[in-house]
Amino acid sequence: MSARALRWAVADGWTLTGRALAHWRRRPGQIAVGLLFPVMVVLMMGYLFGGQMDVPGGGSYRAFIVPGMFALTMAFGVEETFVRVAGDAARGVTDRFRTMPMSPSAAVVGRAAADMIYAVAGLAVMAACGVLIGWRVEGGAARALAGFGLLLLLRFSLVWTGVYLGLTAKGPESVVAVQILVWPIGFLSSALVAPSTMPGWLGAVAEWNPMSSTVTACRELFGAPAAGDSWAAQHSVLMAVVWPLVIAAVFVPLSVRRYRAMGR
């Protein structure tokens, strides 16, 4: 890629990031609902179910689920990516972009940047909520930042899952199908309950769920470890880097191929 092409890829990508930011300014209510939804889940789980929950190694259940909810927020983000990408494709906006002399990567670059900004905002809101209900960072600032870095890495890899699904789907209405996919995958992890309390085989699946790696690594880095006995749980920080790379390695080429196939 020439320097000129690279410059336009960044500039055009930024223009489309600005488009997403303008959406938020126009629809602040929708954004607020989106950011507060995970908070509601945490409060519901923490105060409704929390009384019956035993946390492995002790500690409060509410503090236990905060890192889990960080990761779930990242996973729910797939829906946002999906709806935007599928909406543009269904409404002819993607085709319009493709007939314009703009950088071909801009649509995805802009989407990814906007989604990452939104993810940071989501984590900030969740962290504030967590502090209010008793969650604390106890491993030092550097380790905490590393934890948030792993969460954003997970979100970044899921941007590509969302892009691929969005380009494959018939329209944004199919988001229901994505939700049906995301929710079980999200809950079948160490996010809200310890896999050790699940039936054996289910617990094993949960331990190896990429979500669990990020959650377990975060608990470790935030200073309240609650790892299971599996190899994946014992090496959660490593796996929290490996899994997103694997997801990206699968969905980046798929997305690029899908985008190119639009020209056939």
Place this chain on the structure above:
Amino acid sequence: MAEPRSAVVAEGLRKRYGDTEALAGLDLRVPAGTVHGLLGPNGAGKTTAVRVLTTLARPDGGRAWVAGHDVVREAGEVRRRIGLVGQHAAVDEVLGGRQNLVMFGRLYHLGAREARRRADELLERFRLTDAAGRPAGEYSGGVRRRLDLAASMILAPPVLFLDEPTTGLDPRGRNEVWDAVRALVDGGTTVLLTTQYLEEADRLASGISVIDRGRVIAEGTPDQLRGRLGGDRIEVVLDDPGALAEAAAVIGRVAAGEVDVDADALRVGAPVTGRAAALTAAVRALDEAGVEVADIGLRRPTLDEVFLHLTERKEVPA
């Protein structure tokens, strides 16, 4: 470049989707500065032709040039010189009209100030100034389509593609779009327009290519295409269904071509030559045959008739 004065040239374009041959050797030549209509039924290949010419789809065979550049080898050059208004109003529905135009201007690589200036200019030209601040999703169909057109005109491209621009619009919205297209052509833009509405092609286009099953089956001005049906037509409307056969036989003797009988409308029609003489002869012959006539007259064929004739999808003759 095939010919300097043609804004769009296609030679033997082929494109296959699975078992469907969407384009089966399409040839097309659109003189610069004209409106050309691409007319055909659903599935004739109109949209595929536009997708190939606007670089959205690669042809399997054949070549095409738009504004002098090859649509495959010089896609980037082509994109700088075209605008496309597709079947969807492809604008951001959350953003306002002005925000949309500024965003597209930036994506066309105008500077920030230039993009804003151009947006204001286009808002005024397409009479969108009042709607500029409202989200485009709240616009009526015609207004949204005008915004779509404005977005396609940001670089004032020499060639504009309109793929069924008025499908789904009410008559008012349709008129709004037609007015906007006429204004563009007055400014020198070449327009290639696909449509299922013959009225639309008749009103806007100076040249028409009728396409069916992926290739051009007739070409010419609207008048020339009418001429292929034998010019004027005589039409007789009856009161008594029993007289249809007799009337058809009589008209057949004065007609210059095939007689069409519409049993439901009790109507017999046929092409004729020599307007007044044919009418007089028909009236006299019908009178002699004792056929009672509710209405009789001469008229020019509609493009619908030309179209049905050419695509051989006539309503079942009685």
